[in-house]
Structure formats: C-alpha cells, structure tokens
Amino acid sequence: MSVLVYTESENGKFKKTALEVASYAKAVADQLGTTVTAVAVNADDTSELGKYGVDKVLNVSNSGLDKFNAKSYASVIKQAVEKEDAKVVVVSQTADSKYLAPVLAVGLNAGYASNVVEAPSNTAPFTVKRTAFTNKAFNVTAINTDVKVVGVSNNAFGLVENTASATAEDFSPTVEDSGVTVQSVDKATDKVTIADAEIVVSAGRGLKGPENWGMVEELAEVLGAATACSKPVSDLGWRPHSEHVGQTGKPVASNLYIAIGISGAIQHLAGINASKVKVVVNTDPEAPFFKAADYGVVGDAFEVVPALIEKLKAFKAANA
Amino acid sequence: MSYDNVIVLSFQENNQKFNNKNMKILVCISHVPDTTSKINFTDGDSKFDTNGVQFVINPNDEFGLTRAMWFKEKQGASVDVVNVGGAETEPTLRKALAIGADNAIRVNAEAKDGFQVAKELAKVVQDGGYDLVIAGRESIDYNGGMVPGMLSELIGANFVTNCINLEIDGTNATATREIDGGKETVTTALPLVIAGQKGLVEESDLRIPNMRGIMMARKKPLNVVEAANAETETTSVKFEKPAPKGAVTLVDAGNLDELVNLLHNEAKVI
Numbered sequence: 190m191s192v193l194v195y196t197e198s199e200n201g202k203f204k205k206t207a208l209e210v211a212s213y214a215k216a217v218a219d220q221l222g223t224t225v226t227a228v229a230v231n232a233d234d235t236s237e238l239g240k241y242g243v244d245k246v247l248n249v250s251n252s253g254l255d256k257f258n259a260k261s262y263a264s265v266i267k268q269a270v271e272k273e274d275a276k277v278v279v280v281s282q283t284a285d286s287k288y289l290a291p292v293l294a295v296g297l298n299a300g301y302a303s304n305v306v307e308a309p310s311n312t313a314p315f316t317v318k319r320t321a322f323t324n325k326a327f328n329v330t331a332i333n334t335d336v337k338v339v340g341v342s343n344n345a346f347g348l349v350e351n352t353a354s355a356t357a358e359d360f361s362p363t364v365e366d367s368g369v370t371v372q373s374v375d376k377a378t379d380k381v382t383i384a385d386a387e388i389v390v391s392a393g394r395g396l397k398g399p400e401n402w403g404m405v406e407e408l409a410e411v412l413g414a415a416t417a418c419s420k421p422v423s424d425l426g427w428r429p430h431s432e433h434v435g436q437t438g439k440p441v442a443s444n445l446y447i448a449i450g451i452s453g454a455i456q457h458l459a460g461i462n463a464s465k466v467k468v469v470v471n472t473d474p475e476a477p478f479f480k481a482a483d484y485g486v487v488g489d490a491f492e493v494v495p496a497l498i499e500k501l502k503a504f505k506a507a508n509a
Numbered sequence: 510m511s512y513d514n515v516i517v518l519s520f521q522e523n524n525q526k527f528n529n530k531n532m533k534i535l536v537c538i539s540h541v542p543d544t545t546s547k548i549n550f551t552d553g554d555s556k557f558d559t560n561g562v563q564f565v566i567n568p569n570d571e572f573g574l575t576r577a578m579w580f581k582e583k584q585g586a587s588v589d590v591v592n593v594g595g596a597e598t599e600p601t602l603r604k605a606l607a608i609g610a611d612n613a614i615r616v617n618a619e620a621k622d623g624f625q626v627a628k629e630l631a632k633v634v635q636d637g638g639y640d641l642v643i644a645g646r647e648s649i650d651y652n653g654g655m656v657p658g659m660l661s662e663l664i665g666a667n668f669v670t671n672c673i674n675l676e677i678d679g680t681n682a683t684a685t686r687e688i689d690g691g692k693e694t695v696t697t698a699l700p701l702v703i704a705g706q707k708g709l710v711e712e713s714d715l716r717i718p719n720m721r722g723i724m725m726a727r728k729k730p731l732n733v734v735e736a737a738n739a740e741t742e743t744t745s746v747k748f749e750k751p752a753p754k755g756a757v758t759l760v761d762a763g764n765l766d767e768l769v770n771l772l773h774n775e776a777k778v779i
C-alpha cells in the first residue's frame with residue numbers, strides 16, 4: 190500500500206502544482222504510515238521530487254503521451270495504482286488534472302473529492318475539506334470507497350520540503366488510444382497563466398476602455414504577475430475571454446490579487462476569494478470590494494497605477 | 510479574441526453542409542442557487558438553506574443548452590434536457606423547455622454525489638440512445654467538476670472538458686477546450702460527452718424565454734423517471750462558512766510607498 194501522486198510536468202519540467210501535490214501526498218502518507226510513489230510522464234529530471242516527500246518515482250517515457258490526453262493519462266495512472274496497490278491517489282486541479290480525475294475515479298471505482306484545501310482531518314473515514322458554492326463555503330466530505338482520489342486546489346496546501354531523496358524506476362504501462370486527437374495548441378508561452386501565477390493583476394470597467402490596459406500589463410510585468418479582468422470587460426471584448434475571472438470565469442487562488450477599477454460584485458468575489466491577499470484600487474470608497482480586501486487605495490486608477498509601478502520598480506531595484 | 514471569429518463564422522455557416530438530421534442531444538441541467546445568493550446552512554450546518562434562494566439553470570449548462578439549440582435549428586438535431594433531482598427542480602427544467610428544448614426528463618432522486626448522478630445519467634443516455642451529451646464544466650453549487658467525465662467513462666463515450674467551441678459534422682466532432690494559458694483544438698467522434706462553459710456560445714446569444722416559449726413549454730413533455738438508485742461513494746459531513754475577514758487597511762493614494770512596504774513586510778507577498 191502507498192499513496193500515489195500524479196506529478197504533472199510540461200516540456201519535461203514539473204509544474205509548481207506537482208511539488209504541491211507531492212507535499213500533500215507526503216502528509217497523507219504520514220497519517221497512514223506509508224510511503225509516497227509519484228507517477229511522472231516524460232519528465233526530464235525527477236530527483237527534485239524527493240525534496241517534497243516522494244519516496245519512489247515511476248518514470249513513464251512514451252511518445253504516445255507527448256500531448257496530454259485525459260483517457261490515456263488516466264489509464265497510465267490507473268496501471269500505476271494497481272502496480273503499487275495504492276489506496277489514495279492525489280492529483281492537482283490544473284486544467285489537465287481536472288480533466289483526467291473523474292475518468293480515473295470511475296476506472297478505479299474510487300470516490301473523488303475535488304477542490305480539497307487541507308490535509309485529511311481523519312483517515313477512517315477518510316475526511317477532507319473542500320470548497321463549495323464557489324468559495325462562499327466549505328464542504329467537509331467523507332470518501333467511503335477503498336481507493337480514494339483527492340484533487341488538491343492549487344496554492345491551498347503549499348510546498349513542504351523534506352530531506353529525503355527518491356528512488357526512480359522505469360514504468361512502461363500500456364498506452365491506449367483515447368479517441369480524442371489534438372490538432373493544434375494555441376498557447377502564449379511567454380506569459381504567466383492565471384492558474385500558475387503567484388500574483389494576479391486584474392482590472393474592470395473602471396478602466397474605461399481597452400486602450401488603457403497598457404498600465405495594467407506593465408504593473409503585471411513588474412510583479413511577474415498574470416493579467417485578468419472582470420466579466421463585463423471580456424463581454425465587451427476589451428480583453429480575451431481567457432482573462433475573465435469570477436464565479437462563471439476562471440477561479441483565482443493566487444498569493445496576491447490586485448483589483449483595479451472592479452466594484453466587487455458577489456459573482457466576481459466568489460471566484461477570487463481563495464486568493465490569500467487582496468488589494469483594491471477604486472475611486473469609490475463605498476465599492477463592495479473594500480469589504481473583501483486586505484489593503485485598499487481610494488483613488489483614481491489612472492494616477493495610482495502609474496505611481497505604483499514607479500514605486501515597485503524602485504523597490505525591486507533596491508532589493509535586487 | 511480569435512475565438513470570437515470562429516463562433517461568428519460558425520453561426521453563419523451554411524447548414525446544407527451538415528447531415529445531422531437524426532442527431533439526438535441530451536443537455537444535462539443542474540439546478541443551482543442564483544449567483545447572487547447568500548449561502549447559509551441549516552440542520553446543524555448539514556444542509557443548504559434554500560430559504561429565499563432563487564434557483565436557476567447552472568450558467569455553464571445554459572451556454573450548453575444554447576449551443577444545442579443552434580444544432581437543433583441549423584442542423585435539425587433533437588434536444589432533450591435532464592436533471593437528477595426532486596420535484597423542486599421542475600421549474601428549472603420548464604425554463605429549459607421554454608428556451609427551446611423538446612423534452613425534459615427528471616430522474617426522481619436526490620442528487621447526493623457526482624458518481625451517483627453520473628450513474629443515473631448514464632442510464633438515461635443508454636435508454637434514450639443519445640449521440641451527444643452536453644453538460645457543464647462544473648455546477649456552481651457543489652463545484653464538483655466530475656459528473657461529465659464520470660458519465661463519459663461509464664458509457665464509454667469520448668470526452669472533452671472546458672469546451673469553448675463545438676462543431677459536429679456527421680459523426681465527426683471538432684472541439685476547442687480551454688487549457689491553462691491557452692486553448693487546444695481536438696477532433697473526436699460521436700458518441701461524445703462535452704463539459705461546456707462560456708465561449709460555447711457568447712453571453713449575447715443566451716435567450717430569455719418569451720411568452721410563446723413559456724406557453725409552449727407548459728405543453729411539452731416533462732417525464733419523471735424512477736431512479737436506478739445508484740450508490741454514492743462520498744458523504745457530505747457538514748458545511749462551514751469562511752472565517753469572517755478583518756477590516757481593510759486603507760493606504761493613502763499619495764503614500765504608495767506604504768502599500769509596497771505593507772505588501773513586502775506585513776503580507777509578505779512581494
């Protein structure tokens with residue numbers, strides 16, 4: 190018996206969420222008195238995983254898995270679960286892991302809890318806390334099956350370092366054809382994505398028009414942040430849909446969320462509430478966002494944002 | 510942005526090109542609290558408090574239903590809607606009929622977990638011989654993001670999630686899914702389950718039922734079918750509300766050094 194974790198990589202490198210789910214798997218393994226086995230697909234160097242509590246890595250190297258595919262990947266992980274006799278399978282909540290998890294759960298006859306934010310409060314019954322009602326509440330859920338699949342929310346558990354090192358072995362599962370063929374991928378490789386970002390800079394209708402987003406992008410660049418926007422901004426076509434965050438858009442769970450000219454409607458807040466620290470810049474001191482924020486500046490974005498960019502540049506220069 | 514062009518084009522496309530007269534579509538509708546709802550719990554925090562809460566079609570499902578109406582109107586497909594739930598969900602199904610679905614099915618069971626719902630839906634899909642199932646990326650109440658993927662695996666259909674564009678030609682499908690930081694276009698085939706979201710159609714394409722639609726919906730069939738009594742795999746133990754948040758720290762617009770200082774030394778996020 191062991192705890193199995195799927196450590197997602199991209200172009201051979203582990204994503205930050207992979208290290209986070211490894212840390213989570215280690216916490217579960219400690220509770221169960223067992224070890225952690227990771228499954229890595231086409232990763233270059235798996236030694237890093239040991240630092241986050243992984244005891245053994247199953248290295249899968251197969252050109253049929255170059256492009257992500259939910260059913261094929263789920264089948265690979267299932268074969269690893271069977272080989273290791275794993276009882277708990279931990280995955281992240283990236284777009285790809287969310288895609289494969291329900292498919293994997295059915296394949297394993299396993300109960301699945303998504304959006305989990307804490308280590309299990311109990312292992313028998315196996316009980317986890319997950320977000321529900323788009324961050325307006327938590328739901329404590331018990332998974333009653335023999336094998337359990339846990340989807341850990343990005344940025345919820347954090348990285349926990351260990352001193353152990355991991356052994357590695359090659360693993361050659363059968364790779365099934367999945368019926369879905371990737372034709373093209375359209376992805377900006379030079380930009381931080383909302384899902385991975387530590388910091389997100391988001392702007393709303395208060396910015397008046399798409400021509401004013403230069404300063405938002407500059408602020409994001411100074412901070413190494415991803416850019417996001419409120420729903421009306423993407424509905425108006427000022428910004429691409431992929432930047433729409435909130436209850437009906439992308440969820441945000443960054444360390445820092447900066448909202449500029451966003452009123453703080455309940456649907457907006459629901460989607461970004463999982464962020465740890467929130468800053469609002471708004472001309473209207475009565476804007477609801479001030480009730481949800483940690484830090485606030487009552488002021489005009491067209492003055493505050495350029496000034497903040499200068500301050501941050503100076504701060505970076507001083508701390509470089 | 511380029512995606513907008515795809516949608517516009519597809520709406521103008523000549524429907525003669527397609528031959529989907531017999532395509533049977535099932536749209537899964539989850540019945541959820543309106544997005545403005547205050548979330549409270551009763552019975553020792555074990556149940557969602559429905560008092561004063563307005564229920565709506567899950568927004569992700571509304572995008573899917575609207576795309577299904579396009580397949581019906583332009584390509585001659587038939588569109589049924591389904592919900593697994595108690596009698597209280599019928600007004601939501603009637604709304605889907607008023608938007609234009611042909612038939613509604615309610616599986617008479619309390620929805621308890623994703624796996625149970627997926628199993629009930631699998632039976633409906635198999636009994637009805639549907640070619641395409643359109644569900645939502647996630648329901649905004651439970652946020653499971655699991656029913657469509659589980660359903661696809663249970664019925665052995667292809668599956669695409671976070672779907673922001675879908676074209677069907679005969680039994681071939683082309684779909685675009687959102688990935689972290691971009692999008693990906695895939696080809697696949699019916700039978701297919703997709704989990705959709707905004708982008709499948711635009712906000713401006715959504716339809717508010719008109720009087721005629723509402724009148725017609727009253728006469729359309731809403732069949733209540735008995736549940737297969739599928740098992741659950743998880744149990745909801747209790748709900749919790751987030752801890753109340755402290756007051757905001759205001760920083761003067763003329764003193765942004767202080768904001769940088771607070772973010773660095775107090776919040777430790779930069």
Ligand SMILES: Cc1cc2nc3c(=O)[nH]c(=O)nc-3n(C[C@H](O)[C@H](O)[C@H](O)COP(=O)(O)OP(=O)(O)OC[C@H]3O[C@@H](n4cnc5c(N)ncnc54)[C@H](O)[C@@H]3O)c2cc1C
Nearest residue numbers: 393394395419420435436437450451452454456457472490
């Ligand atoms: C079903 C449903 C789902 C929804 N889902 C989402 C969602 O997922 N995400 C989302 O964001 N919204 C969502 N909404 C919309 C939401 O209700 C709000 O309408 C929206 O969030 C408002 O966007 P906004 O804050 O950019 O614009 P506004 O509400 O117009 O606010 C603009 C703000 O900018 C401020 N401002 C103006 N000028 C300046 C200036 N010069 N400097 C600084 N501040 C300035 C104003 O004081 C105001 O507070 C949803 C709505 C519905 C009905």
Ligand SMILES: Nc1ncnc2c1ncn2[C@@H]1O[C@H](COP(=O)(O)O)[C@@H](O)[C@H]1O
Nearest residue numbers: 537592593644645647648653654655656
């Ligand atoms: N009780 C239900 N009845 C019908 N469809 C459902 C039900 N619950 C979930 N679904 C469908 O599955 C999607 C994802 O839901 P969930 O897995 O609960 O996040 C929803 O958008 C619906 O399309």
